[in-house]
Amino acid sequence: xxxxxxxxxxxxxxxxxxxxxxxxxxxxxxxxxxxxxxxxxxxxxxxxxxxxxxxxxxxxxxxxxxxxxxxxxxxxxxxxxxxxxxxxxxxxxxxxxxxxxxxxxxxxxxxxxxxxxxxxxxxxxxxxxxxxxxxxxxxxxxxxxxxxxxxxxxxxxxxxxxxxxxxxxxxxxxxxxxxxxxxxxxxxxxxxxxxxxxxxxxxxxxxxxxxxxxxxxxxxxxxxxxxxxxxxxxxxxxxxxxxxxxxxxxxxxxxxxxxxxxxxxxxxxxxxxxxxxxxxxxxxxxxxxxxxxxxxxxxxxxxxxxxxxxxxxxxxxxxxxxxxxxxxxxxxxxxxxxxxxxxxxxxxxxxxxxxxxxxxxxxxx
Numbered sequence: 001x002x003x004x005x006x007x008x009x010x011x012x013x014x015x016x017x018x019x020x021x022x023x024x025x026x027x028x029x030x031x032x033x034x035x036x037x038x039x040x041x042x043x044x045x046x047x048x049x050x051x052x053x054x055x056x057x058x059x060x061x062x063x064x065x066x067x068x069x070x071x072x073x074x075x076x077x078x079x080x081x082x083x084x085x086x087x088x089x090x091x092x093x094x095x096x097x098x099x100x101x102x103x104x105x106x107x108x109x110x111x112x113x114x115x116x117x118x119x120x121x122x123x124x125x126x127x128x129x130x131x132x133x134x135x136x137x138x139x140x141x142x143x144x145x146x147x148x149x150x151x152x153x154x155x156x157x158x159x160x161x162x163x164x165x166x167x168x169x170x171x172x173x174x175x176x177x178x179x180x181x182x183x184x185x186x187x188x189x190x191x192x193x194x195x196x197x198x199x200x201x202x203x204x205x206x207x208x209x210x211x212x213x214x215x216x217x218x219x220x221x222x223x224x225x226x227x228x229x230x231x232x233x234x235x236x237x238x239x240x241x242x243x244x245x246x247x248x249x250x251x252x253x254x255x256x257x258x259x260x261x262x263x264x265x266x267x268x269x270x271x272x273x274x275x276x277x278x279x280x281x282x283x284x285x286x287x288x289x290x291x292x293x294x295x296x297x298x299x300x301x302x303x304x305x306x307x308x309x310x311x312x313x314x315x316x317x318x319x320x321x322x323x324x325x326x327x328x329x330x331x332x333x334x335x336x337x338x339x340x341x342x343x344x345x346x347x348x349x350x351x352x353x354x355x356x357x358x359x360x361x362x363x364x365x
Contacts, residue, residue: 058099
C-alpha cells in the first residue's frame with residue numbers, strides 16, 4: 001500500500017506538521033498519526049517521563065507504522081530508536097489502539113534504583129512488534145490484544161512477570177529471544193496462540209508457562225528451546241479439562257525443574273511431538289502431567305548444543321542425530337501418508353540446510 005510518510009526527530013521543537021522538513025515530536029506523532037501513516041523515527045534515545053500512547057486506530061488496509069531509521073527511512077534491521085524511561089515507573093509504550101506496527105524500537109526502564117518501568121504493552125487488536133527489544137524493565141513485551149504478534153523480538157533483564165506475555169486470543173511470538181529474567185518467566189500466556197522458533201534461557205522461573213482450562217484455551221510451543229531456566233522448561237497451569245498444550249519439535253535442557261511440568265491444582269496433560277530432553281534437574285516430565293506422545297521423545301545424556309551457556313545454540317556434530325527426529329510433517333491423503341514438508345528438525349536456531357520435499361499424492365497445495 002501507499003503510506004503517507006511522517007517524520008519524528010529528537011530535536012523537533014514542536015508545532016511541526018510531520019513532514020521531513022518540519023518533523024513532529026514523538027508526542028505529537030502519538031496524538032496525530034492515523035490510519036495509513038508511516039511514522040519514521042530518527043535514531044536516538046528519547047527520554048520518556050510519561051507513557052507514549054497512540055491516540056488513533058489504524059485499519060487492516062491502512063495500519064499506523066512506527067519504524068526507526070538511521071539515515072534513510074527503512075534502513076534499519078535492528079532496534080535503533082530507544083524509548084528510555086526516566087525512572088517514573090510508567091508504561092513506556094502503551095498502545096490500546098488497533099492495527100499499529102512497531103519496527104526496530106527498543107524500550108528500557110533504566111531508571112535510578114533499578115528497572116521499574118513497564119516495557120511495550122500492546123493491548124489493541126492486531127498489533128505487531130517487529131525486531132523490537134525490551135530490557136531493564138519490570139515486564140518486557142505484552143500482547144494483550146487479539147491477533148497480535150511479536151516477531152524477531154528480544155526481552156532481557158526484566159524483573160517480574162514475563163519477558164513476552166501472550167495474553168490476547170490468537171497472539172503469537174515468532175523467532176523471539178527471552179533471557180535473564182529475575183523473578184520472572186520467559187514466555188507466558190493464558191489464551192490461544194503460541195510460541196514458534198523461540199528461545200527462553202536463564203530466567204529464574206520457567207522458560208514457557210501457559211495456562212489452559214475449561215474455556216478450551218490451547219497453546220503451541222513449536223521449534224523452541226528452553227535452557228537453563230530456574231523452573232520447568234515448559235510449565236502448564238490450569239484445570240485438566242481444557243485443551244492441552246502442544247509441544248512440538250522442541251529441546252528442553254538444563255532447566256532446574258522438569259522439562260515439562262505443571263503447577264495445576266489437579267493433574268495436567270500435554271501433547272508431546274518430537275521433544276528432546278537433557279539434564280533437567282527434576283526429570284523429563286513431571287509426575288502430575290499426563291502426556292499423549294504420538295511422536296517419540298529423544299532422551300539425551302548431555303545437552304546437544306555447542307555452548308548453550310555461552311549463547312551458542314547450534315547443534316554439536318555429535319548431536320546431528322536430532323535432525324529429522326521431530327514431528328514428521330505428513331498428511332493423510334486418500335488413505336496414504338504423504339510428505340508435505342521436509343523440515344522435521346528439533347530446535348530453534350540454524351541447523352544444516354534441509355531439502356524441501358515436493359508433495360506426494362496431494363493436489364491443490
